[in-house]
Each structure stands twice: as C-alpha cells, then as structure tokens.
Amino acid sequence: MPHAQCHGGKAGNFRLGAAVVLILASLCVRADQVEMQNGDRYVGAVLSMNADVVVLQNEVLGTVKLPRGKVARITMAPVALAETAPKQRAALIRELRPAPTPPPWTFSPRPLFGEAGFLRAVDLARMGQGGDARRELARLGLETAGERRADDRPGARRDDDDDVLWITAMLLDKGGMWSAAHSIPRYSLTGYRRQYPAGLGAARWRLAYPRAFPELVAKNARVNGIPEWLQLAIMREESAFSPRIESFANAVGLTQMLVKTARRFSNGAAVTRESLMDPAKNLEYGSRFLGFLWTRFAKAAPLAIAGYNAGENAVDRWLAERGNLAMDEFMESIPYDETRNYTKRVLASYFAYSWLYDGKNPVPIVPLGARPRPAPTPVGPAKAAALVMPAKATAPAKATAPAASAKR
Secondary structure, eight states: OOOEEEOSTTTOOOOOSSHHHHHHHTOEEEEEEEEETTSOEEEEEEEEEOSSEEEEEETTTEEEEEEGGGEEEEEEEEEEHHHHOHHHHHHHHHHHSOOOOOOOOOOOOOGGGGOHHHHHHHHHHHTTOHHHHHHHHHHTTOOOSOOTTOOOSTTSSOHHHHHHHHHHHHHHHHTTOHHHHHHIIIIIOGGGGGSOSSTHHHHHHHHHSOOOSHHHHHHHHHHHTOOHHHHHHHHHHHTTTOTTOBOTTOOBTTTTBOHHHHHHTSTTOOOOTTGGGSHHHHHHHHHHHHHHHHHHTTTOHHHHHHHHHHOHHHHHHHHHHHTTSBHHHHHHHOSOHHHHHHHHHHHHHHHHHHHHHOSSOSSOOOOSBSSOOOOOOOSSSOOSOOOOOOOOOOOOOOOOOOHHHHOO
C-alpha cells in the first residue's frame, strides 16, 4: 500500500496562489516498485521477500507473487494516486472540497449605493450591458480595471476601499465585462489568493477565474472533445478575455490565433485579422486547434499547452529527445523560456478552474511521465495492467527561441 503523500515533484514552482491546488495538482504517493528482468514493473507495497519469491500488495492487482530470480531491482517511486488508490484519492478530494454552500456576500451601507449612477450601473449589469455599466461606474470615480502594480499588502488600503473594488468587479462580471472584472482581483485585490477557495473565498476566486463567454466555450469544448476548463485557462493567460487584443507577434483575439494557424483549422472558411476579433469565430478555430493538440498528445495537458504556444512539431521534437523524463522534469527542460513559463501558467489556471467549477472531476489527472511506456501484461491471473514508471534522463541546457518561432 502507499507509504506517504508526496507534493510538488522536482519543479515545484507552479504559481497557483493556493496551497490546496498545488497539493492536488501533484497528488501522488511513494510506493515500492518491482522491476522484472523482462521490463515489467509492479507498484505497491512489498510485504515479504525471500530467496524464492517477492510478495507485493497492490490496490488494483491484490497480492502478487513474483519469482525472486526474475526480479531485476526493487526501488521507491512516485506513483499517481489516481492509478494506485482511486478511493483514497476521492476521499481526500471530498474532504478538501466540501459541497459549495456560499453565504450571501453582504456589504455595509454607504452613500454610494443610493447614487443614481450606481443604481443605473446595477440595472445595466443585470441586463448584461456591461459596457454601459462600466461607464456609469467610471463617472462615479470608481476603478473599473485592475492595476498591475497595485499595493495589496495587508493594511495598504482600507477595507471600505476593497469592498468598493469587489462590488465593481461583481457588477462588471455580471455584465459580461470579464476582462475588466477579473483584472481587479488579478492585479489589485490579490489577497484573495491567501484565502481557501470555499464560501466567500470561492466567490472571490471565481471572479478572478470567470466563466467568460460561457455558451461559446461550452459549445466548442464539447464539439472538440476538450475540457472546458482548459479552454478557459488558455483564454485567461493568452488574452485575459479581451476579444480585440493583438500581440506583438500578430496573434489575435480571445485565443490569440495567428491568421495562418486559424486557416489550418477554419475548415475552408475565409480568415482575416478582423474576423479573428469576433469571439465566435476566434473560439471556433482556437478550440479546434486545441482539440487537435489534445488528441495528438493523448490528453496530456502540459504537452497540449506547450504545443499551443510553440507548435506541435516542437513538442514532438522535445519528446523524441527526452520523452522518457518525468512530466515535471520534461516541463522544466523545455528549451524556450516563453513556452516553459507559459505551460506552467496555463496548467496552474487549468487546475484552478477545475477546482472551482468541475463538481465531478475537480482535479485533472496529469500523467507522471512525459511519454509513458505501454503497460505490460501482469503476472498471474489478475486482469489489471501493471503500472509503468518513466525512466530518468538528463535535461539539456535551456535555450531561448526567437519570439517569432516561439509562437505557433
């Protein structure tokens, strides 16, 4: 049986904001690994061993007796809890993520709430007229976007000031101004990240990680067989939900598509810079591209994310060179600085979105190996396949690709 939890792996520098997401992102155990001379590997707990037999207990296989003369070596190894102890994993998630019962978010009375402009802003937000609501709030002198260098240390602002910012973020979110709304907790009210995402804490986290363009995202994610939360994570880190943004490398819109890449996935439709500023078209092509990567890399989120930034051919090349690394080591070995850091940011957002919104699978499963070997046929009558662990390899020195080649 598993010996102890292990958190984080060797990379250990995902910027997730909350310890619980980091722990669950790398949920694994330390277990005994028995490697046979023919290459088969078995993971669990060694119960006994003598000159003739090694007895190993595995939650899936049960008790397995392995001929001692055919055992190459016995080591300790990290193993995904989802593969070796799914019931234990589910119980731990239930304990850390109780059923959401958010209390009402209340604010103390203030003259602002009686202002005609504020009341108009509330009504406009309720009707989904976020742009008009934002103009009303701006006329009242309220901050309607986050500041990247805002001082959010405890005591740096009065609680009343924070309340007004949270109210503004709520109204903008309600009105569909997700780029402006999420920027307030993302840049100005970053203290929410020191709170556990439950109750009011979860409400604050959801403003920072909004379900932007929900109908378009859900539709395209379903059509292309990708997690909705991964698509939202891509959008948050690529464009910050700004439909008309354009990068220095001419990537355009919500999913930051290059015109040449969008044409690959437009199914023959004409693609222009202006058409990519249409959220519906941009998400259609961006989700199709992400679905292609998700399938190509066997639903391994880090590989699909890296491919979205650097292109699938670059990831294929890195896998050919060092695909036998563990996944965290492989991510650290990505030679492009932009792609390496981008992969970590998007993966962090993917886990945050899943934890906040996915009631069925709040912790995505990421393979431990960058390119796992096929599972061998187990010894004995057990029907389950033995677990296969990736071998180690040496990572190459880092390199920085030119900006033009680092993008798709």
